[in-house]
Amino acid sequence: MAPSATPDSPPATPISDNEENSLQPFFVLHKGVPQISERKASGPGKTRRKICLSPTSPTAAEKSKVDVVDEEDGHQYKQLRIEAFDLVWSRIENTIKDVLREINISVFDEIHSWLRQCFSTIRSSGTPGVSEITRSYPLFTDLTCRQIFTGLVFTRNVEFVDDLLTFQELGEHLKSCGCHVCNLSSLDFSTKNGLGGCLRSLLRRLVMVTPETADIAILASWYCEEGNCSPLVVIIDDMERCSGSVLAEFIMLLSEWVIKIPVILIMGITTTIDAPRSLLPSNALQKLCPCKFTLGSPAERMDSIVEAVLLKSCFGFTVGYKVANFLRNYFLKQDGTVTSFIRALKIACAKHFYMEPLSFMARGFLEDDSQSFWSAKCVHLPEGVLKCAFDLPSCEKNKMAEETSENLANGLSDLKNSVKNWASVVLCLYEAGKFQNMLLLDILCEALDPALCNSNALDNHVEIGNDSAKPSSLDHYPLGGQYAGLRKGSFISQAVSRVRDLPLVPLSQLLKNWRKQSKEITELQDKVKELQSMLKHEENGKSLTRAAADTLKRPSRSAWNMEKDTKTVNDKAARLMLYMVRKYLKPIECVPFHEIICFKLVDILQSTLIGDPRRRIQLDLLNSRNYLQCNCCSKSGDAILPSMHDTSILYTLAQEHGDLINLHDWFQSFKTIVLQPITKGKQKVKKSPSSKKGKYMNDSQDTSEALIQARFCRALTELRITGLFRMPSKRRPDFVQRVAFGL
C-alpha cells in the first residue's frame, strides 16, 4: 500500500537521515514537532512564545523558570544546551548503532560462511571459462546443481522499517568480504516494470551502466571481466512485498544461468516460512535451495538498546516513569519497531534539552571526573540559575541545604551515583528475570515507578537502625509477596521469587552475572562473593556426598541435607536481591535535581508521536476560528458564518446528518449559509436540511449560482481528499457517505 510505504521508503539512507525523513509526516500533520526544528534556526524569544501557545505546555512553574533564565542570559545557556544535546545525542546514537551491529554481527558471519560454502559447491564441478559463461545456451550439468542457493533471513517483525539498515549493513559486510553485492528492494520487483525493471536495477547497481536493454547476458560478460572468482550476492530486502510473478520470473531466469553466474540470493522475510510458499509458484520454488537465518527479534533488540542507553552508562539523559511506560506501550501496542522507539527517544531528548534550562549540566555525566566538572561549572553559575536549580520540585520536597554552588555540585554527584546504583540493581533484577523470559523494558518501567521509592522510604525509616549497621540484617528481610514495597505479581517480586527456586547451576551463573553487574557497589560485591563461596563450598560438598552416596548407596539423608542447604543459599540470594532493591533501587524521580537529566512530560511525547491526524483534521475543521482568529468569527461563537472557509462550513453542516448525506439538501443549506448577508452575520442560523428556500437575495442569484456550485464542489473534493467522505456510488447517486471514524 502506497500511503504507508512512503515514509519508510528511502531505503538507502543511513539511520539519521532516515529519521529525518520519517519525521516528515509529523511536520505536516501536527504542530508539535516543528518547534524542534525551529529551535536551532530561530531566535529564542519567538520559539518561547510558541511553546506557550502549545496545548501541552509545561507547568506554570517551569514556564516562569524559562522566563527567568531566558531573560538573563538566555542566549548563552541556550547555546550551551544545544551543544549538550548534540553531544549527548551523538553519544546515544553511536551506542545504539554499536548495539544493533553487535546483535547482527554473529548472524552476518554465519551468512558469510554459508555463502562461501555455497560458492564452493557451485564451483565444485569446475570453473567455467569466459567463453562458456558468455555463451547463450545453458551448460550441460547435473540436475541437482541447477538450484539457486537462497538464504532466507527472518526478521521476525512484520514492520519492515527496522531491517532496512540491517540489510544495508549485511550488504556492506559481504562486500568487505569480497563478494559482489547488490541490494534490491521490493520496489524493483513491481508488476509495472516487470522483469525488465528488476534486471535493469540489478545491472545498474552491479555493472554501473544503464543499458538500453536489460539483458542478463550483460551481467555474464561483466562477471567475466570482473575476474570470475567471487560469488554474486543479490539481497532482496522484503520479499513479501515483491510481486510474486516478477520474482518468480527472475528466479527462473537466474536458474538458467546459475552455474555460469554464481548468483546467491538472500531474501528478507518478515512473516513466516509460508511466505515464499504462498508467493511463488512451485516451479520457481523448485529452483531455490533455501537456508534459514534468523535475526534478533525486536524485543531482544529493544532490550539491548534499553540496556545500553538507559542502564549501562548514564549519558546525562534518562526518562521518567510515565514516559517509559508510554514508550513501552507504544512499542508493544502500536508500532513495534525499534526505529520508532529510537525516534521517540530522540524527540524526548530534544524536547528535554530544549525545555529544561539546567540541562546543559548534563554534560557532566559524560565526563570521567564529573565531580570536578560540576564544581568548576557551578562556581560560575549566576544567582538566577542557582535559584532555578534549587527551585526544582524535587529539591523543594526535601529542602536540604543552602543554595550554594557546592551543594548543587554535590547534589549532582549524588544523583549520578544514585542513578548508577539504581541501574546496576535493575540489571541484576534483569539477570534474574531472564530465567522467566522477562523483558527488560517491563522491569525498567516498574523500577522507575516513584511509588516504589515512597514505600522504600517508609520501610527505611522503620528499620533504619537495623540495616545500616550490620549487613547480616538481610536475613531479616521477609520474602516475596509479603514485602510491602512490592506489589504482588509485579515483575520485580516475580524475579525475586524466581531466585528462590533456581537450581544450583543457574544460581551460580546468576551470581557470577550479579558480580559483574554490581561492580560499582562494593558492598554488594562483597556479599555476592560471600554467597558464591558458599555455593562453591556446597557444590563441592554435593559432589562429595554424591560420590559417597554412590558408594554407600544411602543417598537419602545427605541428599536431603543438600537440598536444604541449597535452599538456604537460594534464600540468601533472594534476600540479597530484596536488600538491593530496597537500598539501591531508588527511582530517579525521587532523587533531588533529577529534572536536569530526566524527561517526564509524557503528553508532549504522546502528541508528537501519535499525531492522530484524522481526529485532528476533524477537530480543526470544526474549530477553524481558533486558528484563523479573524475578527468576524471570534464574536459569533458557534454559529456558521459565510465568511468561514467553505470546507469548514461544509463539514460543520455535515454534522447534522447521519452516515448518509443527501447532496441536494447539503448543497441547499450550504447555499443558504453562503448567501446570508454578512451584515446579519451575528444572528444564529438554524440550518436543518429542509429549512432554506429562497432566503438569499434575488439579484445576485444568477451570478452566484454557478459560483456557489463551484465552491461547493471544491469544498467537497477537499473533504474527500482528507478521507472524510466517500463519493456517491452508482447505487445511490444522490448521497455521499461519511467514512471517518472516531469522532
Place this chain on the structure above:
Amino acid sequence: MIWKDLGRLSRMIIHLRRLSTLRAVNSQRIAPRELPSSEMYHFFWIRRETKVSDSLLGAENFFFPEEMVDEETPQVTKRMTRSCFSTTHSNSSTETRKKSDPRPLSTTDDSVIGEEPTNLDTLLSCFPGRRLQIVELLHLIGPLNCPMLPLFLYGGASTGKTSILLQVFRHLKRPFVYSSCRTCYNPRILFESTLNQLLLHRRNMENSYSSAKRCERPADFVNFLREALTDFINNLKGYVRKSNLKESVEQGDGRMVYLIFDSVELIRGWDKNSGIISLLFKLHDILKMPDVGLIFISNTSPDTYYSNTGYVEPIPVHFPDYKEDDLIQIFMRNQKNQKLYSSFLETVLRPFSRITKQADELSTAFQPLFEKYCEPISDMGIAPNDDMKRMLFGHLRPHIASALNEVFKVSSVSSVKVEAIEDKARRKDSIMKLGTGDASNELDLHLSISAKYLLISAFLASRNRATLDASLFDSTGGSDSRKRRRKSSGTTMEHKENAEKEMLMKGPGTFPLERLLAVFQCLISVDESSVEEEQQAASQLESEDREMRLMSDVLLQLSTLCNANFISKGGSCPLEGSTRYRCNVSEEMAMKVARRLKFPLSKLSAAKFAELLMVYVFHTGSDSILIFHVDVFQTWGGGISRSPCASISAP
C-alpha cells in the same frame, strides 16, 4: 532477363522442394516409430552422397531440389548483401567480424558441452529412455548441408528437450544459434541476442555492453537476420572451401546454421505477442534460406499455438514424460554405490512418481532423503542385504510422508558459535525437521497488539458472513453473543447449511474497510476489560484514552498487514471507499495470534469450520468428495499445498 529467369526458377524449385519435404514429413507422420531406422538412414545417405559429389548435381536435381537452391539462391543473395554491406554496415561491426575467427560459434573454438564431440553411443547412453527421440532428431536434422523443415520439440518440463538437442548438435558438430525466450524476455532482447550471436558480437566494457544492432521491430529483425545469416553462411562456405573438402565433411561443420528458440511458450505471455510467434514460425518462409534450420522448443504441444496462418507447420517431436524405469536409470547414473542407491530407489520412487515424474523435482527431493537413508550406515561402500534394507526402510519411512508434502524445504546452518538467538532458532528447526512444518504453537513473529487484533478481526470478517456480525458482536460482549448464535442456528437449518456450503466453496470472503473497523472496535472494547486486569496498575491511563490511541493509526497497521500479505486488497484508489479486503491468513496462524492475545477466537469461528467440513462429508458420504474438499480446505488454509491426495492416501 537472366535474373528474372533465375528468380522464377528458384520459386519453382522452392515449390518442388516443399512438395518433396512434405512428402517426407507425411511418411514420417504416419509411422515415425515403425519405420526401421536403417531404411531412414539409407534415405539420407543417398542425399548425402549426392551432395558430396558436386558433379552429380544435375541428374538428381529433381529429387533433391534443395541442392540446387543451395547453389543458386546464395549466389543471388551474396551479391546483394555484399553491395548492401559496403554501404550500410557500420565499420565497427566489420572490424569485429574480421578480428574474430571466421568459423564461429560453438563447435570448434570452445567446447559445446564437453571437450570432444560425442559419438552416438555416448549420446544415447547419456539420456536413458530417449533413444527414439534422439534418432528421430538425427533423422530430421539430416546429414551435412541438408536443408530441413522447421522442427518443433515439445514435452513437459525436465524431459530433456534442451539438453538432448544441444548434445545432438555437439555430436553433429554444427554451428547453431541458441536463444531462450526465458532469458530473452522481450522481443527486442530476443532479436538482439540472436543477431549478436550471428554477428559474433561480444558485449564488453569498451562497447559499454551494447548490442551489435539496435533492433526493435520485427521487420528490422528480418532484414538484419537475413543479412547476418547470408554473411555467416558465406563465411562458413569460405572456410569449407579453404580447408580440405573431405576433411570438413568428416569433421561435420557444413555450411548450415541452425536457429534454436527455446521456451517458445513464454512468448504467448509477452505484452505484444501477437506478431512474434507467427513471425518465428513464418521465419522459414520469409527467409527462404535453405542453409538455415529452425528449431523450436516448447513446454506445450503445437496445438496450443493458434497457428496455421499460411506457413509450413513445423514438424513436431514429442518428448513424453519419463517412465519409472527410465527414472531409475537416470538416477542410477552417477551413483557410487549402485546397490545401495537402487535399494533406496525401490522404497522411494514409487510414492514419489505418483506425484511427479519430473526428474529435477525428484532429484531435489531425493537428495536429502538419501542422506537420511544412509545415516545408519557407517561404510558407504556396503552392499545392503535384505535385513539391512528392511532396517533402512524402517529408518526412512517416517520421513517419506513428510517429504511428499513438502515442496519447499528450508534447512538452516548449524554453526559452532551458539548465541541465544540462534539457539532458539535451532530449537525451532529441530521441531520442524521432525516433519510437520509449523508444529510450534508459538508465533515466531512480532506483531504489535493492535495489529494482532486487526488481523483477528480481518480473519473473522473474512470467515463469517456479514449478517452474523450483529449476533456475534453485541455490545454486551462475548458471553451473550454465544447464546445468540446458538439460537439463530436452531432456526432454519437447511437454509443455513446451503449458505455454508456455498461459503465453503467460495473461500474467504471479502469485506469493506468499514466492516473491518467495526469488528475491530468490537474486539477492542470486549478485550479492554481483560487487558485492564492484566496490568491494572502499570497503566494509569484511562481506558477511553487508550482506545482512542489504538484507533489512531489503525490504518497504518492495516497497510502493514497488507504488505505482509496477511490481508489482500482489491480496488485501486484508496480514497474511494469501495476497496474490499480479504484475509489470507490460515486458520492455524489466526489461532496462534489469538492464543498470544488470550482471545477466544475458537468460540467465534474456528470450531465452526471443522464442524462444517465434517457435516458436509457426512452428507455426501463419498470418499472422492472428501478428498476434493480437503483439497479445497487446504488451499484456503495454507497457500497451495502440492499433494493433498497423497497425504490422504498415505494412511
